Every structure is written in C-alpha cells, then in structure tokens.
Amino acid sequence: MIGMLKSMATTMKHALDGEKFTVQYPEETPDISPRFRGVHKFSQERCIWCRQCEKVCPNDTIQIVTDDKRNGEQYNLHIGQCIYCRLCEEVCPVDAILLTQNFEFTGDTKDELAYNKEQLKNVPWYKDIDPLAAREPDREAWVGEGEGEVDYQ
Amino acid sequence: MSLHEPKPLDVGETPDGTVDHDELEALLGETVIGREEHVNAPAFVVRPDEVQNALFALRDEAGFDYLSCVTAQQYEDRYESIYHLKKYDDPTQEVGIVVPTPIDEPISQTGEPVYRTADWHEREAYDLIGINYDGHPDLRRILLPETWQGHPLANDYNPEKPQVVPFRKHANPLQPDTRGEGAKSDTMFLNFGPHHPATHGVLHVKAVLDGEQIAHVEPDIGYLHRCEEQMCQQGTYRHQIMPYPDRWDYVSAGILNEWAYARAAEDLADIEVPEYAQVIRTMSAELCRIASHMLALGTFALDVFGDFTAVFQYAFRDREVVQDILEELTGQRLMFNYLRLGGVAWDIPEPRAEFFEQVRDFLDGLPEKTKEYHNLITSNEIFQVRCVNTGELPPKVAKQYGATGPVARGSGIDLDLRRDDPYGYYEELDWDVITEDGCDNYSRVLVRMQEVEESAKIIEQCVELLEDWPEDEREIQSNVPRTLKPDADTEVYRGVEAAKGELGIYIRSDGTDKPARFKIRSPCFCNLHTLREMTEGEYIPDLIASLGSLDIVLGEVDR
C-alpha cells in the first residue's frame, strides 16, 4: 500500500510542478547540433564530378550523369531513399555536397523526393547555420592519405 | 580451506584459463576430420553424422555450455554449418565446430538435442541457405514465408524467379481455430500480433489458451526481415557496412551495434584503434546503453501499467536527454553512423567543456531520477505482484537457450562480455556486473535499472579521462587504408555486449573489399526463443509482461 501511495505521490508531484518536456514544435524550434545530418545541399561550382560520393553511397541514392568528356550533366539525389549516413560529405574532397541541418521536407509522392541538382542547390540552411565550420576538425582524419591503394579516379 | 573451492578444470582447459585445442581434438577423437584456424579460435571439422557426439562431448566434458551462434554458408563445393561454442563462465574460451555437407546432399545432424538454441539457428540456416538438419524436431522456415521458393543465401538462388503463393494455400493464414487434441479440445487458439499493441513491433505470437492460461506459445518471426546480412555482404568493409548496424537494433542502441561490426572487422583486418578513440567509443556506447535501457523500462511499464502512462513518458523524457547528448556527439539521434574502422568519425564537439558539462548534468540528475523510478515502479506493490515470480527462467534453461544480456543476468548468470571478453576501455574502468537471482520479470527490470547506474559510472570515468587527455594525443582514428581487402578465407566471430545481450558478428572474407559471408548473431533472436519456457502455464498478462521484460527489438530479431 505504501508503495502504491508513493507511486501516486510521484505522479502528482509531476502534475503539480507544471514543467513540460515536450516542445510546441512549429513555434518552438528545437536546438539542433551543428553536426546534425539533414537534407543535402549541393554546390555545382565546387563539384569536380569525381563521383566518389556516388561510389561510396551505401544504397545508391546518388546518381551522377556525365557526358563523354566527364563533364557533369546531372546530379540526382533521392532524399527519401537516403539513410543520412554522411559518407558522401566525408569523401567529398571539395565540400561540394553537404548535409544541412534542415530536417523539414515533404513530398506528396516518392518522385517529388528525388531532387535534381537545382533543387539540391536551393535547399535552405536551417536557421542559417552553415555546418561546415562545425565539422571541420574531423576532416583531417579523412582527407589524410591512408597507406592503402587509392582506387578512385 | 578457502570458501571458493577452485572449480575442477574442464577437459581441454589449461590452468591459466585458455583452451588447449589439442586436448579437445583428442577428446573428440574420431568425429574430427580436420582443423581450421579462425581468427577468434581454432575450429574442428566434424563429420556431418557425428555432430551430436561432438557437441555432447564438448558440452558435458569440456564445459562448453554456450552455443553462441550457428553460421551456415555455401562454398563452391560444399555447404558448411559452423557452431560457435563458448563457456558461460569464461567466454574467451571458444571453439568452433565446422560441419561440411556436400552440395548434392546437404544433410547434417542436428545439434538441437544438445543445445535448445540450435533449434532456431538451424531453422534459419535451413531457411536462408538450404541445409537440412537430420533429426531436427521442427525444420520449417523461420524468417521467410512458408511458401517461399528457394533459399536466398544459397549460390544458386534465382532472385528473378517470381514468388507465387497460391491463394488457396494462404487464403487466411490466421484461420485455424483449435490446436491440440482433436475437435474436443476446449483450448482456444489466439494470434497475438503481428499487429498487437504489446508485441513491440511486428511479432506474431501463436498462443493456445486454456481459459486465460497459456497452454502453448510459439513466436512467429520474420515480418521485419530486411536482408541485413545480405546488405552487409554487398557493402564495402571500409565505409558501406557501418551505417547499417544502427538499423538492426534501431531503438537507440546504434553505437553498440556498430561496435560489434567494428570489433569483428578490426580483428579480421588487424586494425589498431587509438586509445583515445576507445575511450570515446566506450563513453558513447554506454550512453546508448542507457538510452536503450530507458526505452526497455518505459515499454515494459507500458505493458504492465497498460496505457501510455507516466512511467513511459518519464523514461522517454530521460532518454531524450541522452539522445540530445548523442546528437551533439554524432550528429544523429538514432542512426549514428559514428564509429569507423580504426576509430570514431568525430572528436568531442567544440567547445569540449560545454559538452562535458552537458554529460555531467545528465549524470548528476540520474540518481534522483532512478529514485523516482524506484518509487514509481519497483516499490509499487501491484507491480511486484505482477512481476515477481512470473515469467520464470531458471539459469539452466537460460543457458540451454543461449540467453545473454540482462535476460541471462536476471537469471543469475554472471556473464558480461564487457568484463569477461574485454574490449574497448572497459578493463581500465571501475564498474560492476549486475546480476539478480530472481529469474523472473522483476529481476530483469532490476538488472536493467541497475545497469543504467553502472553505465553512468563508466561514462563519468570516461569523461574524466577525456577532459585530461593531452591535446596532441587526441588521435581519433588510426591510419586505415581507403580500401580494405582482408586475406582470402579469413574467418572471424566476435561478439560485444550490446544492450540486449551478446551481439556477435561472423565475417568470412574472400579477398575482395566486401565480405563473402556476414552473419549476425542477434541477442534478441536467442532471447525471444526463451519465451515459451517463460510463459507456458501462466496467464495472458504474464505473457505480455514476459515479452516486455525480454526487451526484444524486431528489427534485430528478424534482421
């Protein structure tokens, strides 16, 4: 009986203190870590069409089409299929593809979630945070050469 | 005379706690036709019709009471089943039993009479590879539908072949009403799931009820089978596999799962991990364990309390704090993809002091919250009458079923790979393994709640270490080649202590940059197998409570 009363006292304490742990989402936006991985942003100016991102992508989310002189024509990314692992950003030597903090995207059909390079370019920053600065420290570990053979390009 | 009489050595055990494999080979005698070296332990090749003899000898005389996993695979010229054996007392003592069977007649003797857990493992091997186990009590498909054509992991499998299921055969798979002795039986057949509020996902439990009591239950799994093993076989070691372990046990235990893969692959390719990275790994893994146990506690309370009530929400609130920390560290709340072979992806976020403060705040608040949980849950008399002495799993039975993790520790089995088969930085830290002797639902809850406290201890020590780490020695990754191609035909089986128990990974390399066979030993899969032992003869609410106390994640059961 005492245990039951203790349980009830505990919940009553919570009911009376008026604290909330949920947020009223559209009005109160959550704080998001600069490392958060959301929708991609693509920069055609930076991209050198090396296709490393396409190659490293674990589930073929990125599709790159180049002409016969290896000039880039299309860069398609299916944000509905993407698993947001950030490997494309990690391998990119020129920061042409970045995962923004933007987690708000919708589409009526799956097709609408297949973004082409224009759409990827226009993905807005979340709260104007450019995540690149926050992510810089780890880049060394990746861009630094390993001992193994380099099997791309 | 000391109180602790030293245990007499098993056959093949040396006084310093290693395995003398020559002695074991002598014990197995005629049954052995060869020997293989795996990275983790040597393995004996045993004739397919002598499997039980070999396993009985190893279990009864050499003390290998723990069948960790059964891996099946197909080579060009043969099928192979590998029984990975360990000891509950000392899981570093390992041995493998390799059973080759010819391609044209893949029949191998079953190991089920020796280890009950082999039942499901062999069904899975039959289902996915196509090996027949002679003498198996119930050799049916386990993950795929019963009408499936072909065995998907076999070499000759044709994925193009249409899977035709005649409507007549599966007009209504849930139809049959009575099970048991004839039409006179007054039992009732009831399907729990696949869409049921308390099955924690898409689990289907076929239950035969005698009034309110359970006469027989059989979990029917496979609704969430996503070919995770095959997906890993198609990814490169270096990059493409690591995102997927997060998705096995997807309820915030991601880094623990990643570590399982990292440990196996690092052993396979002989990669060193810098000490600093090990500390970060240890800390983040324990954060994941707290998050996972909080969820287990919340959903168990949900099952017993019966509504989305306070305990569930409080547990989620606290889990949210952990997830915020993990988001700061890894950039994601559930699908972390944080570990890399040879280290971790990111150092502690700058400013470091702020991050450590965030972690400390959480740890400081934890004792008060634990007290609150004890007030709310464990000291509640109704909760006690519901959970004490229900869902009993005696240690002997638990060992037979290969139970691990909090389920085993709630049955008084003192097994924790973090201590018994050390990896990461656990050996250097001061913490305890929690066991409870109650063997019931209540013990399992207590074990989880106390493990949260132990994890907090570990995290606190890691934070202290990380704070004082000299700045120029903060190496987060060792130098790992961009393309990993381990030597052909290297095999490794390695487990880590994930939130639910031993998560083991078997990898066989074939000289390319992708694994030839990738097998996941899921703790939930084995723990779920014990459900029948726990619930038969008890009431429907006990079935639900026992299921909740097993803390299964269907994503990991079905893989």
Place this chain on the structure above:
Amino acid sequence: MLQGAPLPERLVELLPFGSGPLGTAIAALVGAAIVGTLMMTMTAVAGPWAKRKVTAAFTDRYAVNRLGPFGLFIIVADAVRLLSKELIVPEGVDRPAWDLAPVVLAFSALLGFAVIPMGSGIHLADPEVGLVYVFAVASIASIGLVMAGYASNNKYSMLGGLRAVAQNLAYEIPLVLIAASVVLFAGSLQMSEIVAAQAEPLVDLGVVTIPTWYAFVNPFAFVLFIIANLMEIGRNPFDIPEAPTEIVAGYQTEYSSVYFVLIYLGEFLHIFLGGAIIATIFLGGPAGPGPESLGLLWFLVKIWAVYLFTQWARSALPRLRIDQLIEVGWKGMLILAFANLVLTAVIVGVIA
C-alpha cells in the same frame, strides 16, 4: 424534503400543459433531457478534452491547445471526426446484440442519474429504494459488456466480455455491502433521506462545522467504496476487461464510429455515475458552503474530484492480473466489506 419536490413535479407547474397525464409526461421528458444533457456535457468535456489535459499534466506534456481557448474546441472536432467515420460491421457479428450493446452501455449509466439528487433542485425522481435502483441499473452495463464481447465474433472481445463478467461478480457484492453500511447509518434507501442525514454537524469547531458526511463518519467504508468503485467502472488498476496491451481493447475491439462513441460515452458516464454515488452516499450530495442554490456546483465539484482521482490512479498504478483481481475481490474486499457492515451495525446499535 431537503431538495423540495422532484424536478418534473415543479416543471409541471412551469410548463403550459396542465397537470394531466400529458403534462406530467412532457415535464418528465424535459426534466430527463435537462439531466441527460448536463451529464452528456460533462462527458463531452471529460472524454476528448479533460482526459488529455489531465494525462498530459501527469506526464509533463502539453496537450490539446490549438483549437479554441485551452483547446476546448477539440471536443467539436473530435465529435465530427468520430461520427463521420465509417461504421465497420465485421463479418459474422450477432446483429441485434452487437447493435444493442453500446446503447445498453450508455443508457444504463444515464438511467442511474435519475435518482441522484444533484442540488439546486435538480432531482428527477426520489423513489424509496433509490440506492438499490442506482446499483441495479448501473449493473445492467455488465450485460452490455457481455453482449458486446460475445456478439463481436472476435476472440479478444470474447476474452474481454468474460473478464468483465468475472470482475462484475467479484466487485458487485462488496460494493453493495459497503453501501448497505451507509444505509444502516441513514436508516433509509431513499437518496434524499441519505443526503439529509448527512447534513447534521459532526463536530462544531466554531468557525467551521464538519458535517456528518459518511466519509468522515466511516472513512474505512469510504476508502473501500472508492476501491470497489474503481473496479465497478473498470478504471486502472482494474481496467482488466479492456486491458489495451493484453487483449487489444477487450469487448470494444470491433466497434467503430457511432458505436465506439456510445461505448466511450458509456464509460465516462459510468465514471461520473460512480462519482455521483460516492458524492451522494459519502460526501453529502450537493451539500457545501454557501447558499443552497450552489448545490449543483458542489455536486459537480465532487463528481469531478472522483473523476480526477480515477485519472490519477491511472497515471501511477499498474494493472492487476485477472486472477489477482478475483482474489482481491473475493478474499479481500468481500471480507472487509462484511467486517465493515458488522462494525457499522454494532456502532449504530450501541448509539441507538
């Protein structure tokens, strides 16, 4: 009488239909409509809105707050949503029984309010056997539960229905026995008499006078009755016939749309009826400080307090197992109820 004449009799005088049979019938109808509407309004507020708000408060969350002030318009939105859903009739249901069950559930509770003195002159009828009547009609709900469980052609419903009967048998006897101890004090089964008997002062402290509410006179019976009442209305920790995590939703698994609304309504009406009984026989009915015309307000405060108590218990208490409930019912509650009855009888005998 304390509350004056029952409501319909006074309505006869107000309405222009005379005091013939027609006039009486119309007055009775209007009176019933007033009480019914009042209780339905309570239910509408409690079901879609208050329950969410209260649960959210216990679990540190926000709740409905988008539509209207404090999110109150969610009641309208929910009503439209629920009523506009498709009414799915599963194959093989036992038609008349399946259709009747929700109606029985809702109306058995509504009928009970006919004899409850709510204060401010709202009291539909005051038969001499009022207390027996209210227990009798409230128990009709159990038939509704069995009908729903049996007719649904669903095993979960069936289990829920059977559990409901088992639970019904286990709690009903203690419940009536405890109420009987109150009757011993009051010396009457008439609701108005019971209320009137509680008006006398128990202790006069000068500033405040504590009345002889039976909750103060016999707190033991009060606590027992509250527990038995939780069982009667099937709330946590005794919501075994529904048991969402075990048998999906018990007897109401197969109901949708309007029928679901009726069942849901019936549940909340039963909570309030339970509250009304507690208020009447233990808390002095509509009695309270202030003028007598505030009686209805005090009555509502009391039944809402009981409602909030059920929600409080729901937030903190795990559900018992059915066999444990039966054990508590037969081995615990029944014996305590008898003990209480004998004790009361002795006390009343000694005093009188």
